[in-house]
Amino acid sequence: MILLFDIGNTNTHVGLANARRIVRHTDIPTNGWRHGAARHALTRFVGSTRVEGAVICSVVPHVTPLVKKATRSLWKLTALELTPKTLRGVGIDYPRPQTIGPDRLANAVAARARFGAPVVVVDFGTAVTFDVVNARGDYVGGVIAPGLAAMTDYLHEKTALLPRIRIREVKSAIGKSTEHAMLVGAVTGYRGLVRELIGELRRELKARRLPVVATGGYAKLIAANLPEIEAVEPLLTLEGLRLTWLAQV
Structure with missing residues (x-):
């Protein structure tokens, strides 16, 4: 089995995979790598499974060596880190490849x-x-916008009267309460942002057909009423890591 680590700001998404598929996965809080909690959670997740390799993508540079140290001490493995130099499966046409988030390369x-x-x-x-x-087949760049939770949390933190909300689907576009109005702006408005950006990308690429795949925490919610998104793949980043490993062996 191969260990897959997608190290994010909040959670480290960990997977176990073979040559065909991701067998199982879990989330470990990223701040747990600073003490023993993450290592303990990792050993419980792996159990008695024989681990033959490890591959990492990380957007938290100070945590990366801690994960590498864990794979060395627990399984005597040198983890492969996904970077523009170790990337396989797509090319790069981008001015400063080293600034691309490794998770974005895995997704590509x-x-x-x-x-x-x-x-x-x-x-x-x-x-x-x-x-x-x-x-x-070249990675050529992209777009970065505030996340859905980041936007709603910001409204709560920067205003006196707007509450923190639980993001969920809304049926009416006319808010009948403060929370309802915020949900319309967040969910329905966010779909508009995504739809418009997809349209701009399609026009710039001059693509008659442009598959769009979604991943991440709110992918299923936003894609539900957005026909421009062809598929939702919750394990896309881990799958990219699995393919990266296979391309190296």
């Missing part, structure tokens, strides 16, 4: 493998990111 690898090129990935995380692979 998995999306191209499944949907071909061109393709767009929309990742609904702390920020929402759009990542574009052109018809030649």
